[in-house]
Amino acid sequence: MRPVVFALALIATPAFAQVTADTPNPLAGNADAIEAGHGLFGKMNCAGCHAYDLTGGMGPDLTDPSWQYGGKPGEIYHTIAEGTPRGMPAWKDKLTGDEIWQLVAYIQSRKQ
């Protein structure tokens, strides 16, 4: 786990367009962010497709070691924001940039 660099309140989240594959997650490893991501994962119905334990169902297992769309924080961010061709919905209209980073932090904390 990476060291916690920022406190949550201080983060200036990059706007959607500015996030690239190499953008680091400003919230990586932040315990509050991970907990917030956990809450969003249930509240936004991610769990309905990926299961409450993230091991997959309608959507893929998010805990196994592989990534279809890339496992860098910026790539995961991009997957969640934009959706994918095979049915992962786009969330950029329903979530803020901070919230997406929280989800990225949560998913990464659960990856094997």
Next chain:
Amino acid sequence: MALRKILLGAVLLGSAALPSSGEAPKKEAAPAAKSFTGATANLAPGDAAGQWTRQARDYANTRYSPLTQINTKNVGRLRIAWSFSDGQMYGHEGAPLVVGDTMYLVTPYPNIAYALDLSKPGAPIKWVFQPNPDPRAIGKACCDKVLRGWAYADGKLIYNLLDDNTVAVDVNTGKEAWRVKLDDVTKGPTMTMAAFVVGDKVFVGSSGGELGTNGWFQALDVKDGHTVWKAFTNGPDDGALIGPDFKPFYSWMKGKDLGVSTWPGEMGKQGASAPWGWVSYDPDLNEIYYGTSNPGPRTPSQRPGLNLWSSAVFARDASSGAAKWAYQFTPHDEWDYDGVNENVLIEIPWKGARRKVMVHFNRNGFAYTIDRKTGEVLVANPFGHQNWAKNIDLTIGMPVINDAAHPIVEKKVTNICPPDIGVKNWNPSAFSPRTGLLYAGVFNSCMDLNNHIVQYIPSSPYDGMEMQRHAGPGGNWGDFIAWDPVAGKRVWSIKENLYVWSGAVVTGSDLVFYGTMDGWFRAADARTGKVLWSQKLGSGITAAPMTFVGPDKRQYVAVYAGIGGGAGVLRRERGFMPGGNTLYVFSVDGNGIGNGTTQLTQAGAPAPVSVPPAAAHN
């Protein structure tokens, strides 16, 4: 092709040897064997015995084949005659159709159709049709990207695409005849059921019980696919085609706009109740029967009320769609007990008279024998392990619920039986008019359930159930059973390690075929339940088997091995096999068009088809 139609009225016992285009007329029917129950069925439309032109073979959904070449004496010699791999890895659920000399197959998503020429060595491909459905459908189908079957009518192969289109393919050219878009897949609904054809109409329904959809069922015109009638499950009576002809048997289902008033506010519109299962048809009453899915969201505390018409069965006039009656199996369903399983139409002796009934194995663990003219429940007994209800009170047609089975939000309730997937799922049963019994693959399991409050977000699951499933009493996850629909009891059962999630077919020689999730394809004696033959296949079996007579006059049995669909809930169990996509075709000694020295001619040249040795004809 000469598809000889034999018009039958009520087909009684001993109709085992119908003459067919494929099979030379035989001496005589097997000696009139004794029925356990006296139940019979109308096997209309009475296709030639060697053909299999609709998923359940007949309108009544019996999956009974009168063929007798393969029998209890020679079934032990069944071997693979040929096989066909279609390359798609999602779960395979449908049965091949055989019309004339051609076999039709359709893969799960991306729903590619194949026509195979059974008159040539190796059953080569006649044509392939690729419909290219919208890939966004992949993320919307709850339980794998499956298709439960396809239909043949009027020179067309007709089936549903996962992306909410129904397509018809001209069987002579392999080209698209028509395609109609019936819903918007990006919002959540998909289509996975087998289209069902009667006369000039194709009946189709929507899937999406977990996606907050607004379930519908419709009749399309076979000629061009246009909608003849459409009925929503929930909502106001006019949209549900509920009018003056609607006469439910029980008073609690009578009243105006119950599809609205039995839900809080407008919630019926997102209440799913999707008709994604099987359709059956009674030609004398001109009525169709089909069931509806669980209500949405799956968390029941968010939708107080009966939630009509979820988890129910509808009887409708086939021509107009007008509802005749309905019956809700699981009022205010709290456990995801969809009502979509097959309704097998049979006639039974009942209190000194004969009654036209349907038999329905519900997810909730009760097998219902229902008068199909009136909707009155005659029998409702458990066919497997369940503990959510004490019984079904037949005076009011309602379950008496066990208090310990109610889910609680944010609290784990342990050992509710069965779990969401039920004591049986969509995997279709078979009925033999010779034995008077039904044959079904069933599940033995329970769940620990924790419910969550969910919000409705279009195109995402409207669900809220978090559960762990475990095997029920005895430790085996499943059985294959024979069921007496009059007495409402098991006659015999065969224990299996995992859920038995395949369909069944039963023959005029009293053989019943089914497959297991650990890859065994079996034949059992339909009278005793003794397993007479098993063959291990390359993947688990979650498809429906069928049997036919080829142009070489030989009887074959065919089944897909390609585990998937809802059966994936056991993917971490011991014995669960990897996915697959192979159709296996069996015959006595494996003889036929797929092997033998006579087949080994130069590529492309038509090879003579070997004539079966006399031994193959019993």
